[in-house]
Amino acid sequence: MNLFLGENCVHYGEVVQLPLEFLKRLCLKIQSERPESRCGKEMDAFSGYALCLPDLTRLQTYHFVEHRPTLCIEIKPKCGFLPSSCHITKKVKHKVCRFCMHQHLKVAKGKWKRISKYCPLDLFSGNKQRMYFALMSLLQETQNNLKIFKNGELIFGCRDHRDCVSDLNELAHHLKPFFFPANGLSSGLYCTRTVIKELIHALTMTLLSSSTTDNCRVGDMKSVTISQGRSYCDASQFSKELLRNGNHKTEGSGLPKGCILYKILQAQLLDMLDIEGLRSLYDRVEQYLEEFPKERSNLEIDGPYNETFYEKLKDLSTEDDGTVTYAVTKIHQYRVAMTAKDCSIMIALTPCLQDECPEQRCVVPTSKSRFVYSVSLLDLDLKPYENIPHQYERDSKIVNYYLKSLQAKEDQHLLDFYKENEDCTLVFHKV
């Protein structure tokens, strides 16, 4: 993932050995504090090893600001494009993004109370207006897509599904000293709006800023284009609003090459066949492994995830020659894409003075303040090969449920229409 996303934002951490007794106690402690939906997960307490990562809620670049107050915004942006694969069987997948469809199922299952107005395609559009709408929607309905930390402590967003702190006035109160250090802003609605606007501006700037100094190889790969697919989602509230106002063109200004959203999107786009196209390739590999189980390591299903592995990912052709090699390459690419679709961005911001920090590209100016920032990525462990059948089932569940709720909504509209027009409805009965 480092080669796709750049070493500046990827932290491998350090493998550390820990006493088994300590790990066992830690495991028990964590298990009792897990949100209900994650109780099925278990920490590996028997390996004796752990991964020690830096605290990514803190600034990762400049150490002279180490003791200053820090804000960190964690965003889990999810999948930022509409698939265009010819293997797709349900047309709706070309028009409505996975996140927006999934919202309906999540609300029905009780994972979240309300449908979010956030649409990843707005965030990944590179269009500042659409990005503003996306970030504002995240602030209004954080779900598990937005968290804000102050000095390493969670002050906004969900700790778990029952414990969701998302009072914008309270957030503005926390943010005011960062964005308006000299005060001068009265409190109340105006203040909240102004402070939140400043936060969104700072986030947009960091998400669009390009890093030129890392070893990211996105440029090495032929970039995967999304021109075949549309750049907006039919379910996005932003697009609907535009259409309602008679504007039929949803703009996507495009992302600057090298910015974090561009890199994540490029990695996501390695999913070129969609899970519907991938499923049969998975079956091909499974069948082969049944016959030749020892080949598993030669096919590098479980790594090592090194340069050779990375080189293989560069083959973007989608012409199936019927070989196991082709199937394995597409599976590897899919796993990288899925990882990029589920990772989180940590943006750390620390105030800095006018004459501090010579490298302007690491500074984001706001109306009354100035911040040094660092961008890091979390949750980059490659999604397992074994997940593929599960992904396939989940995909069809999401799409089917969405279609069902769409149909129910249409039926309701029709019913309401008939009710409203009851007086003048002529009904013919067969005699």
Ligand SMILES: O=P(O)(O)O[C@@H]1[C@@H](OP(=O)(O)O)[C@H](OP(=O)(O)O)[C@H](O)[C@H](OP(=O)(O)O)[C@H]1OP(=O)(O)O
């Ligand atoms: O499939 P999705 O899009 O629901 O993503 C899952 C996430 O749900 P989300 O939609 O973000 O609320 C899900 O997030 P939560 O646990 O619900 O916060 C996990 O990140 C899951 O990954 P893994 O199986 O734990 O490795 C994610 O599963 P993968 O599909 O990435 O394996």
Ligand SMILES: Nc1ncnc2c1ncn2[C@@H]1O[C@H](COP(=O)(O)OP(=O)(O)OP(=O)(O)O)[C@@H](O)[C@H]1O
């Ligand atoms: N290095 C870090 N620095 C700061 N915060 C972190 C770091 N790692 C994780 N977190 C916080 O913890 C949350 C959960 O982390 P993560 O998603 O990596 O756990 P996980 O691997 O999904 O856990 P599990 O699968 O055991 O439930 C993140 O969303 C983030 O808020």
